Amino acid sequence: MKRTAMSIGVWVWTLVLVSTSGLQAQIAEDMIFHNGKIVTVDDHGFNSQVGTIAQAMHVQDGKIVQLGASAEILTLAGPDTKVMDLKGRMVLPGLILTHEHPWDWNAVEPTVVRSVLTDDIVLTRFLEGSPEENLKALPGVLAEAVEKARPGQWIYIVFTLGRKYEYGTRGNGPYGRGGMSPEAFNALDGTHITKAQLDALAPNNPVLLRDVFISLMVNQKALDESRKVFPQPDVNRINEETGMGGAGAMRWFFGDVVMKDHYPKLVELMRLGLEWWAGYGMTTFSSNAYNPTNIRVYTDLDRQGRLPIREGWSWNWRTKHFYSDPYFLDVLRAFTGQGTDYFWFVGGRIIEGGSCTTARVLPTSKLAKIEGLGIEAAARNCAYGPGSDYAKLLYDYIKLGNRYVNHHTVGDRDIDNIINIIYQASKDAGMTDEEIRAKRHALDHSQMFPRADQVQPFKRLGIYASGNVFEIYQGSPAIFDVYGETVAGWIVPKNRLSEAGLYNTLEMDRALGTTDFTIFSGLDMMIRRESWDGRVYAPDQRVDRQTALKISTIWGAYYLFKEDQLGSLEPGKWADFLVIDRDYLTIPEEDIGNVRVLMTMVAGKTIHLVPSLAREFGMQPTGAQVTQGGPAAQW
Numbered sequence: 323m324k325r326t327a328m329s330i331g332v333w334v335w336t337l338v339l340v341s342t343s344g345l346q347a348q349i350a351e352d353m354i355f356h357n358g359k360i361v362t363v364d365d366h367g368f369n370s371q372v373g374t375i376a377q378a379m380h381v382q383d384g385k386i387v388q389l390g391a392s393a394e395i396l397t398l399a400g401p402d403t404k405v406m407d408l409k410g411r412m413v414l415p416g417l418i419l420t421h422e423h424p425w426d427w428n429a430v431e432p433t434v435v436r437s438v439l440t441d442d443i444v445l446t447r448f449l450e451g452s453p454e455e456n457l458k459a460l461p462g463v464l465a466e467a468v469e470k471a472r473p474g475q476w477i478y479i480v481f482t483l484g485r486k487y488e489y490g491t492r493g494n495g496p497y498g499r500g501g502m503s504p505e506a507f508n509a510l511d512g513t514h515i516t517k518a519q520l521d522a523l524a525p526n527n528p529v530l531l532r533d534v535f536i537s538l539m540v541n542q543k544a545l546d547e548s549r550k551v552f553p554q555p556d557v558n559r560i561n562e563e564t565g566m567g568g569a570g571a572m573r574w575f576f577g578d579v580v581m582k583d584h585y586p587k588l589v590e591l592m593r594l595g596l597e598w599w600a601g602y603g604m605t606t607f608s609s610n611a612y613n614p615t616n617i618r619v620y621t622d623l624d625r626q627g628r629l630p631i632r633e634g635w636s637w638n639w640r641t642k643h644f645y646s647d648p649y650f651l652d653v654l655r656a657f658t659g660q661g662t663d664y665f666w667f668v669g670g671r672i673i674e675g676g677s678c679t680t681a682r683v684l685p686t687s688k689l690a691k692i693e694g695l696g697i698e699a700a701a702r703n704c705a706y707g708p709g710s711d712y713a714k715l716l717y718d719y720i721k722l723g724n725r726y727v728n729h730h731t732v733g734d735r736d737i738d739n740i741i742n743i744i745y746q747a748s749k750d751a752g753m754t755d756e757e758i759r760a761k762r763h764a765l766d767h768s769q770m771f772p773r774a775d776q777v778q779p780f781k782r783l784g785i786y787a788s789g790n791v792f793e794i795y796q797g798s799p800a801i802f803d804v805y806g807e808t809v810a811g812w813i814v815p816k817n818r819l820s821e822a823g824l825y826n827t828l829e830m831d832r833a834l835g836t837t838d839f840t841i842f843s844g845l846d847m848m849i850r851r852e853s854w855d856g857r858v859y860a861p862d863q864r865v866d867r868q869t870a871l872k873i874s875t876i877w878g879a880y881y882l883f884k885e886d887q888l889g890s891l892e893p894g895k896w897a898d899f900l901v902i903d904r905d906y907l908t909i910p911e912e913d914i915g916n917v918r919v920l921m922t923m924v925a926g927k928t929i930h931l932v933p934s935l936a937r938e939f940g941m942q943p944t945g946a947q948v949t950q951g952g953p954a955a956q957w
Contacts, residue, residue: 351381351404352382352400352404353380354378354398355378356392356395357377357378357392358378358408359408360375360389360412361373361413363414363872363875366880366885368823370869374389376390377390378396384897384926386892386895386897389893411920412905412906413891413901414899414900414902415889415891415899416603416922417604418874418875418881418889419841419874420607420608420764421790421829422599422609422829422831423573423831425612427832427833427836428591428592428595428596428835430482430835431595431598431833433951434591435480438587438594439478444580445470445475446479446480449463449480449482452489453514457514461523464477471526477524478576479531480533481531481532483534490506490535491506491507494790494793494831495732495797497796497797498796499800499854501689502689502800508533510533510538510539510566517541517564517566526543527543528547529543530575534832534833535832536568537566537572538571538572539566541565542565544565547579548575554640557570558571574613577615578613578614588619596629596630596631597630597930597946597947600945601930601946601954602840602919603900604631605898605923606631606632606898607634608635608636608727608878608882609633610637610728611636611639612639613639614639620635624662632663635665635666636667636669638671638728641673645672646715651718651722655723659883668725668727668728669726670719670724672712672719673715675729675731675736676706678735679770680738681770683697683804684803684804684805687805688803689800689804706736713743716740717743725761725762726744728766729764729766732770733771734772737765738776740765744763744783760784762786763784763785764786764787765788767790767814767829767831769797769813769814772787777818781823786824786825786826786880788881789828789848790814790829791828791830791845791847792829792830793814794814794848796853796854798810798851798853798859807860810859811863815863816848817862818863825881827874840917841874842916842919843915849864849866849911896924897926900920901920902919903957904917920935928941930945931943931945933956933957943955
């Protein structure tokens, strides 16, 4: 009991520190951008109108002062105003991703990691071939690292999944290229290389193997080190025999264990990683804070005025341990919405939703017949079934007035379970429908929901649907094989949601820095719905480019309760915006995925600027994608 009370006290104090930390330091500047095509997205409605398109914008002290014609706005220039000619280029609001994990991805994105981790700190190696090629290379790569390593020094080896993610076997649910492409298999499944082999190859060094999604494997030395940091069995679930850990261990192992004696380097790596994502146009994101160091690093960067972009963060740490205490649930409710302009608390989640579905597996499915994929079992796997422990935790959490957000959800049947719990707990707490809607509960990923008949319950409860558009690209062929055409139309159904007037938002939820994809690739995925096999799935769920832009900007601001500050370019809002290299509104649809971000500004501060535009503006190129030698360094 004493230990539980102390743990809760520490986390409550963390919430207090986050909510009271100082505002992000900014260099106050007076700027005018003119002679451009500035798409404001000041029409927030469920239509295909993006609102006012201005020629010029006046920015002062990090906020937008006025927009209008160039001749009008240029009259506002004073002796210290920096005037920048856009030369007809397009400006868009900063992109908002409502379920994204730079904390997870930055630790495996090669350019960022290599720029910080030299061999005297952590011996880091990247295997960037096919799974078969990587497995063949591993013994030699590991032997070379062991030869260089000091006794006890960490060796960290990352397996990438292809520039087009062609080796990704699964996504948020069990549907990917596994079983569909023979070259795609999980190299870290415990059969291709074993913990015993790692122990033999590296007897004196802790070794961490990780892919760029959720797979992880360690040797005994590494497992022993992890237990010094996290001895709690509900946290450290790495299998003693196989050395394998899932998404939970993946999220804390690098930051909390490998880097525990190199905190300044970890801070710099994560700062550069956020800059890297700003180079894709992301100015705000929302994510679970998966481990204690995650909160510490971002809080420290925020206090120092060095957090490059904004995050609305949510609780996801030992939920059974903490959520069993009503006092802690009251604390979460009290702190929801608290924080700074760069780092604020948005709510919490319980456990990943299951992949259980009301759909029937087709007798013709090839994937369902493959032993080891577990398709039939996945279809029955609910996390929030009636009477389950997690159903009770969610009921108590909602009844005490908390917001359910940033939640990993997959199957439509568990969505039914969750909706029923939210409704019943809210009504038992005496809430009206309007009060329930005001909570803005959110269900993320949308991998197989909502069905058409789930739209009305979503509307009644005001449910927000954050959608991982990468699942359209990666998971559609597998879901079509297993369940058929109707269920393929449940995969991130953006048109169904938008036509119903339901706020739906953007996710990528992949380590983009290991691929050729960008966030604009994600906009293309929801506009054209073309999968990796070249086929378009559920064409009736496509949205036009204007709706896709709203999904990626202003509707994300509503998800974060920041629609009065972010998501569109309007007077009084923060100057979070992008300059891009082509006209998003007129280029062929097939070209949207090729849009390049030339400049990203957050609160009027330049976070990303490519060399060509820097020369025109008389500024220095900046941002990790430029300074660390990414493709943008050549633009």
